[in-house]
Amino acid sequence: MTGVEAPEPAPAERPPIEHPPEPSGPAPVIQTRRLTKKYGTLTAVDRLDLAVYPGEVFGLLGQNGAGKTTTILMLLGLSEPTGGEATVMGLDPAREPREVKRRVGYLPDAVGFYGGLTGRQNLRYTARLNGLRRDEAESAIDEVLDQVGLSDRADGLVETYSRGMRQRLGIADALVKSPDLLILDEPTTSIDPIGVIEILDLLRRLVHGRGLSVMLSSHLLTQVQSVCDRIGIFAAGRLIGIGTVDELAAQFGDGSAVIEVGLELPTPADVERAGSTLRAIDAVESVDPPDSGNGNWRIHVRPAAVEGRVRQDILVAAVQQGLGLTALRPIVPSLDDIYRTAIERPAPPRAGGLKRKSVDRTTHRRRRA
Amino acid sequence: MSAPTIQVPAVVPDEERRSAGRVPHAGWRVIAAKELGDHLLSVRFIVLLIILGLAGAIPLYSAADQIKTAAEQVTGLPAVFLFLFTVPSPDIPILRVDFFIGLVAPLLGIAFAFDAVNGERSEGTLPRLLAQPIYRDDVINGKFAAGMAAIGLVLVAVVTLIAAFGIIRLGIVPQDDDILRLTAWVAATFLYVSLWLAFGLLLSVLIRRAATAAIVGFGAWLLVGVFGGLIVTIVNGIFSPAADATIDQQLGSIQIQQFISRLLPSTLYSDISSVLLDPRMVRIGAPATLGQAQQAAQQVQLPGVVLSIDQSLLLVWPQIVVLVGLTVACFAAAYIAFMRQEVRA
Numbered sequence: 001m002t003g004v005e006a007p008e009p010a011p012a013e014r015p016p017i018e019h020p021p022e023p024s025g026p027a028p029v030i031q032t033r034r035l036t037k038k039y040g041t042l043t044a045v046d047r048l049d050l051a052v053y054p055g056e057v058f059g060l061l062g063q064n065g066a067g068k069t070t071t072i073l074m075l076l077g078l079s080e081p082t083g084g085e086a087t088v089m090g091l092d093p094a095r096e097p098r099e100v101k102r103r104v105g106y107l108p109d110a111v112g113f114y115g116g117l118t119g120r121q122n123l124r125y126t127a128r129l130n131g132l133r134r135d136e137a138e139s140a141i142d143e144v145l146d147q148v149g150l151s152d153r154a155d156g157l158v159e160t161y162s163r164g165m166r167q168r169l170g171i172a173d174a175l176v177k178s179p180d181l182l183i184l185d186e187p188t189t190s191i192d193p194i195g196v197i198e199i200l201d202l203l204r205r206l207v208h209g210r211g212l213s214v215m216l217s218s219h220l221l222t223q224v225q226s227v228c229d230r231i232g233i234f235a236a237g238r239l240i241g242i243g244t245v246d247e248l249a250a251q252f253g254d255g256s257a258v259i260e261v262g263l264e265l266p267t268p269a270d271v272e273r274a275g276s277t278l279r280a281i282d283a284v285e286s287v288d289p290p291d292s293g294n295g296n297w298r299i300h301v302r303p304a305a306v307e308g309r310v311r312q313d314i315l316v317a318a319v320q321q322g323l324g325l326t327a328l329r330p331i332v333p334s335l336d337d338i339y340r341t342a343i344e345r346p347a348p349p350r351a352g353g354l355k356r357k358s359v360d361r362t363t364h365r366r367r368r369a
Numbered sequence: 370m371s372a373p374t375i376q377v378p379a380v381v382p383d384e385e386r387r388s389a390g391r392v393p394h395a396g397w398r399v400i401a402a403k404e405l406g407d408h409l410l411s412v413r414f415i416v417l418l419i420i421l422g423l424a425g426a427i428p429l430y431s432a433a434d435q436i437k438t439a440a441e442q443v444t445g446l447p448a449v450f451l452f453l454f455t456v457p458s459p460d461i462p463i464l465r466v467d468f469f470i471g472l473v474a475p476l477l478g479i480a481f482a483f484d485a486v487n488g489e490r491s492e493g494t495l496p497r498l499l500a501q502p503i504y505r506d507d508v509i510n511g512k513f514a515a516g517m518a519a520i521g522l523v524l525v526a527v528v529t530l531i532a533a534f535g536i537i538r539l540g541i542v543p544q545d546d547d548i549l550r551l552t553a554w555v556a557a558t559f560l561y562v563s564l565w566l567a568f569g570l571l572l573s574v575l576i577r578r579a580a581t582a583a584i585v586g587f588g589a590w591l592l593v594g595v596f597g598g599l600i601v602t603i604v605n606g607i608f609s610p611a612a613d614a615t616i617d618q619q620l621g622s623i624q625i626q627q628f629i630s631r632l633l634p635s636t637l638y639s640d641i642s643s644v645l646l647d648p649r650m651v652r653i654g655a656p657a658t659l660g661q662a663q664q665a666a667q668q669v670q671l672p673g674v675v676l677s678i679d680q681s682l683l684l685v686w687p688q689i690v691v692l693v694g695l696t697v698a699c700f701a702a703a704y705i706a707f708m709r710q711e712v713r714a
Contacts, residue, residue, distance in 0.1 A: 069713065078499055078712045102502040112493020116407070128399045129501035173497065 026054050027090065029181050029213045030075060034084035037070050037237075044070040046237040047084065052215055057207055059224035060217040061339065062234030068217040069109055071234075072185050075215075076106055089180060102130065105174030109185040109217075111166065115159030119150060119169050122158060123176050130177040137176075144172040147209075148202060164195030171202065175210075182206075184216040188223050200227050221336050233342050241342050245332070252341040256285060257304035259311055261297040262327025263318070270323070277321050281313045296327065396503030400511025401518070404485075408519040413480050418523055421477075424469040425531045429453060450543040451550060451646045453535040466531060467642050470524075470558060471635065472594055477523065478565025479586035481516040484579035485509075485570055486707060491579065496712050509570065509707050513700060516566045521559060528555055546648070549678045554645040557685075560692050561638040565590075567699035574706045593635050601630045637692055641685040648675040653684060 030052040037045040045067040052058040060068045073079035075088050077097025086093055093100045113122045120141060127137035145151045148168040153161070161169065167187065174182055187203070188196045204227060207214055218224045224231055225245055233241040233248070241248050261278070265271050271289065278287045278299060283306045288298040301310045307330055318325040408414050435456055454466040486509070489495040499505060528551065535541050543551070569586055576582040592600075605626040614622070630636045644650045676684070 073712055076500055078496070098502040098504065101500055104500075106497070106500040108493070108496035108500065110493050111497055113497075114407075114492065114494060125399070125403055126497075126501060128403075129396055129498075129503055131502070170497075177501075 028053050028087075030058075030086070030088050030215060032071075032075075032084065032086045035071070035074060035081055035086050036083035037067075037074060037079065038082045043237050045074070045081075048237075048239055050232060050239060050242070052213060054213050055207075055211060056230060057203075057214045057216070057228045059228030059231040060215065060234060061219070061221060061224050061231055062217070063219055066234040067237040068234055069185055070237075072106075072183055072215070072217060075183065076101060076104060102177065103180050105177060105179035105182045107167075107170045107174045107182075107184040107187055109189070111170035111173070113158040113161075113166060113169060113173075115157065117158060118155050119158055119161070119172075120145070120154040122169065123173055126173050127176050132177070140176050140178065141172075144175045147175065147206065148172045149198075164191050164198065167191055167195070167199060168202065171199070171206075175206070180213065182212050182214045182216075184214065186218060187216055188218065188220060196223060203227055221339055233339060235342070241338075245338070248338045248342070249332070252338045253304065254341065255304055256300055256302040257307035258331040259299040259301060259307065259314065260327065260329050260331050261299055261314055261318075262295075262325070263297060264294055264324030264326050273321065274323050277317050277323070278314065281310060281317060283310055298331075396501070396507035397511035397514065400498075400503070400507055401514040404512050404515030405518050408481060408515060409522075414519060414523070417473075417477055417480060418526065421470065421473060421523060421527045422530065424473065425466050425527050426534070428456070428465055428469070429531060429534055450532075450535060450541050450547040453531055453539075453541070454551075454554070455643075455646050467554075467646055468639075470527075471561070471638055471642055474558060474562045474638070475565040475590040475594055475635075476587075477520055478516075478562045478567075479569040479572075479583070479590065481519050482512070482566045482569030483573055483582045483586050485512045485516070485573040487573045487577055487579050487582060490577065499712055505708055506704060509574075509704055513566065513570060516570070517559075517563055520562045520566065524555055524559055524562070546678055550645055550648070550681070553678065553682060554642060557638070557641045557645060557689065557692075560689070560696065561634065561641075564634055564692055564696040564699060567696050567703060571699050571703035571706065574703050574710070593633050597633045597635055598630075601626070601633070604629050631688075631691075634692065634695060637688045641688045641692075644676075644681050644685045645678075648677070648681065650676070650681070650684075653688075 028051040030050065032048050032050045035045060035048040035050075036043070048067075048071060050071075060071065062068050070079065074081050075086055075093055077093035077100055080094060088100045089103050091100050113119075114125075117125070123141045123144070124137060127140060132140060141154075142151070145154045148171050150165065150168055150172060153165065158166065158169065171184070171187070174184070184203075188199055191199065200223060203214065203216075206212060207227075216224070216228070230242065230244055231248060232239050241251055243251065263274055265274055274297070275287060275289055278284060278297065281299075283301055283303070285300040285302045287300075290296055299310070299314070301307050311328060311330065314328060315325065317323075456465065486495070489498060489508075498508060532543065532551070536543070568589065569582075572582040572586050573579070576585060608622055608625045631640075640653045644653055682689075
């Protein structure tokens with residue numbers, strides 16, 4: 001808070017760290033080194049190397065069974081790693097699980113509450129388990145209920161809550177201990193679209209308002225994309241890609257880019273003319289016309305690097321040819337595309353250089369005062 | 370694994386001030402308090418209280434006159450007060466307070482534990498609970514403690530009501546010795562219920578569905594409490610001595626029968642119960658030697674022989690120790706199973 005940098009450790013005998021993080025930056029809130037979990041012959045998590053930095057929203061992306069929840073359980077000390085090690089807030093969760101759990105708020109996958117108690121009573125129980133004094137607990141509970149927008153329903157029994165309300169109560173429950181790190185396992189699963197928007201909004205506000213670090217897991221790509229600073233892609237227990245959406249696109253994209261062009265074309269002849277004009281532009285690989293005359297055209301450009309110049313060319317050509325241009329925008333490759341390529345591809349060598357780019361931006365936000 | 374590394378606190382130092390030393394040290398107490406609150410407000414608590422209350426009230430009511438006349442006739446009768454708990458209803462002999470409580474006690478124990486852990490699992494609250502800064506065994510310890518507290522409340526309430534009834538309606542005032550015996554009996558009953566509580570807890574850890582755990586627990590109760598005697602009889606039929614057996618052989622056979630019946634915790638409890646509630650019980654079980662058999666025969670003719678409470682306790686000490694052992698074993702099994710389970714179902 002006071003802008004003090006990471007506390008200077010007693011330099012007595014600090015063992016050399018294998019993969020030192022960037023020497024100047026803040027220490028990661030989560031770091032794993034070759035973290036492994038095996039259930040019998042099944043390897044749920046395979047030699048995971050991961051670092052999450054303060055103030056960052058990190059997304060764990062993967063299909064069901066990819067090892068996301070297992071990783072989270074190991075980070076919380078709720079499951080013993082078979083090999084490797086993890087550090088959370090500078091602590092080893094396998095050895096000091098209580099200290100870790102005191103500082104980390106956790107929203108489990110399919111969170112449950114005691115239906116016979118009210119929302120407030122459920123939170124009070126959590127606060128008591130965290131050793132909060134009665135007065136502290138009450139004010140913390142009021143605060144988090146307000147933040148998740150449940151103040152008016154807090155004294156209703158949880159069994160009368162909707163799924164979305166329970167999920168918000170789960171987030172309140174994770175926040176009541178004033179954590180430094182929030183770990184959310186599938187926070188948006190089985191919630192209706194409006195509820196998802198509400199929860200993602202809530203998360204964004206929390207990250208800005210509280211300066212939390214967040215790790216969330218999901219198999220819903222668009223949602224991860226909209227809140228996460230960086231994303232790690234999981235497949236079969238391995239981290240196959242990590243970075244910002246742009247970095248992942250560069251890493252896993254096929255080298256092409258897409259531009260969306262809106263044209264107002266009254267006659268079929270105009271459509272014909274527009275098609276040939278667009279195809280004629282340099283570096284345009286293919287052109288998908290819309291179903292009807294006035295829709296959006298999709299222009300595929302290769303190589304992706306010249307996408308900006310092609311857009312200018314389209315603008316010029318449209319003006320020269322008298323085509324009614326209504327829209328012109330680049331399509332950012334969706335995470336779905338990235339994900340699809342990523343899981344088809346064998347795991348690439350770990351790209352160390354990609355890791356830190358976005359962090360600088362987010363740490364500024366964190367170090368507010 | 371890897372060489373131990375010294376971890377450096379990586380976060381903002383004011384966190385230390387805010388949360389250091391604040392990791393609660395008695396998570397089990399918080400859990401026990403919450404669980405006890407749940408128990409006391411639950412329907413099952415009220416239902417069990419009513420069943421046990423009726424079980425005490427009905428035989429009392431019908432046996433009251435018997436006790437009164439008996440008390441008037443035999444002024445020298447020891448421990449008349451405890452008759453409140455041992456005199457059967459004249460119409461239905463099964464309705465004896467001690468007997469009935471012995472029968473219902475297992476249900477009491479199972480009722481407060483069968484859904485302790487699997488209930489949390491199916492509600493999805495277990496991962497959330499375990500993600501709080503507590504030790505994992507706080508959960509099972511707290512739940513066991515809450516169950517014991519609830520059981521203690523039920524037992525003390527029912528026994529106090531019966532005693533009060535006796536004092537007011539029959540005018541029987543308990544002597545010091547009576548009070549000691551009654552306390553010892555309540556403690557022994559509490560122990561017996563704790564055994565079933567621990568067993569219920571074990572079921573709740575091992576069986577994922579609460580309904581299944583309840584049925585298995587109920588089945589175990591039927592097996593031990595109701596069909597137990599039957600099974601013992603059948604097994605004993607195999608060991609029964611031939612018609613021309615010597616007295617020693619017959620005594621040996623009785624010993625075997627007794628050993629088998631003592632494998633059942635219900636037998637252990639009924640032994641303890643009968644000795645503690647009746648100072649005239651000077652021996653439990655069958656005589657082991659001819660000498661003891663003769664002694665037993667003589668004592669029948671010496672009805673004045675009574676035991677003091679410490680002698681009675683000494684008499685049933687082995688049974689008490691076995692009950693404690695069984696309870697500890699059940700709880701330990703539940704504890705170990707719970708500690709080894711994965712959080713995820």
